[in-house]
Amino acid sequence: MAQISLTFPDGNSREYEAGITAAEVAADISSSLRKKAISATVNDQHWDLQWPIDTDSRIAINTMKDLEPALELVRHDLAHIMARAVQELWPNVQVTIGPVIKDGWYYDFDRKEPFTPEDLATIEKKMKEIINKRDEVRTEIWERPKAIAYYEERGEPYKVELIESIPGNEPLRMYWHGDWQDLCRGPHLQHTGQVPADGFKLLSIAGAYWRGDSDRPMLQRIYGTAFTNKEGLKAHLHMLEEAAKRDHRKLGREMDLFHMQEEAPGQVFWHANGWTIYTQLQDYMRRKQRADGYVEVNTPQVVNRKLWEESGHWDKYQENMFIVEVDEDHAREKTVNALKPMNCPCHVQIFNTGMKSYRDLPLRIAEFGACNRYEPSGALHGIMRVRGFTQDDGHIFCTMDQIEAETKKFISFLAEVYADLGFENWSVKLSTRPEKRIGSDETWDILEKSLGEACNAAGYEYELLPGEGAFYGPKLEFTLTDAIGRTWQCGTLQVDTNMPERLGSTYVGADGEKHTPVMLHRATLGSFERFIGILIEEHAGKLPFWLAPRQVVVASIISDANDYAEEVAAALRAAGVRAEVDTRNEKINYKVREHSVGKVPVILALGAREVEEKTVTVRRLGENRTSVTSLDEIVSELKKAATAPDLL
């Protein structure tokens, strides 16, 4: 047998016979490590203790203290243990797949009867029994025909299909947790007892399509969450509870920002408070865009189908469009229109008027464009995914040579805006050429490279999403995260050479010839609706002062202070601060509580002392202490705080 050399994290090496397993290496170090070991890391690859090592390698033995591999294994073994529990409880259930995901795992089952919440408790109990049995985990590599025959015999067609989809040159690995077998790449723990019985919880049941394909059967998915110990689980469940309190739908109601109702699904009724946030944000964006070289335009809402046919939307996007037919008796002919689902074709119409020269490029056109899309009912989500929304849309008409510089400029712009609005954590994704696409590979090469390099030049790293681009060009996506960790695309930049050509846009080049411009579709916030939803969740309703709909409540403690309260509020309003008075016949405790719950950032309390001394007692949201300030001082301070960051 050949000898191999294994190098440990401390730099020491030992010689072993080739084919030694990681478990044997652990045993060679110490018998206690052999017991505590959960897996190994071999040449940066997560390695099952049972797998043999055949070549010189770097090796580290992992225990539960190595959090990353530990969580991976605990969650993965729990997926198998849950599937085993389900099949022990309901032998007719077919198993499919069960991967590890953020904070936990899921497993998809095919079962006629729906799982109920009570079933989750039953399954959990069964899982704990399996864990307590400390059943050994074994693995083997199987020949394909044997594996297929095995699953066919057991009536598990999903597994057969999975095996058939695995490339022929890849070995098929089987794992057993006790006697229960599953096809799995591994690695896994040594025995079921290594899973902490009090570190996991089954969370929910939901439908999910087999292989993510809506034309295939819908399975039942059970989600679970797991950590290496009870405390980790408890902390996570607590975080979920806290996050639920930040839900923009809940805060929207509590802060009286907006509501939605059955007669207008997916559309927002903005109340005065919410509309204040909206208009503040819009005013800010308008100033920022103007300063960044955009011209602002406005285009029609109801547009004849002819334009949508020309743009290609009628063919490809009709299902998602609100169609408006005009069929009045006095109409000479019936016309078919659609509410615009996006602004780009309209902006092209503006570009197309008159003659454009290369000297006009890049031409940056912006619009706060109201769009309507008939989104699938199941996709709607508060104000984050709606059917009527307004994009902070913009289209940059430019030459190929200008793409990179314009992209870089846009990324810097977006970064400034996000920073002003209090976002530090956002990510960039670059979606590249999809299978179905137009344009030559050379063009795609150039476009993808331009976006990537612009990103790097602006100082941001991006995640690659291969094949996720639009059919006409690659795109950058800028995503933000909501309260419970769901990510939402907000900003975007897409390169499009198709639409300008389709709609006949040209400019005269330096050579005197006509050329087709490139069009960059870009949005910073994405839509006001979605962005405000994210904004509310990010700040848990406690918006930055300049955006807060209700900035100051001047509350009187005694009725003798009412006149002074009006005076203070008037002074603040004159300084551009949104101030209201609360002279109701209520105790100051009551007023403080009510306005704190309402997320008012500043409460000014006024009693006899303040009237006497022309001062105010300031209480800021989130602080228990108060401070006394002169009226002049607080006015100038809050005036500054109420100023948008771009005007400071």
Next chain:
RNA sequence: GCUGCGGUAGCUCAGUGGUAGAGCGCGUCAUUGGUAAUGACGAGGUCGGGAGUUCAAUUCUCCCUCGCAGCACCA
């Protein structure tokens, strides 16, 4: 759109085959109180919409609609 679950007062939620209840909020009165809920009294609901079963439906059944979770979708 699909699977599952839900819709009772402005909000959060109990409840029942014989047309409904709590807390908060709202209104009135009393209270002038110094930083997260003063007290008393009062008003407020065709129980999401439609159909069916029944002597009788908010309750059972079906359809529709909206919402929630997830999936699919997201130019």
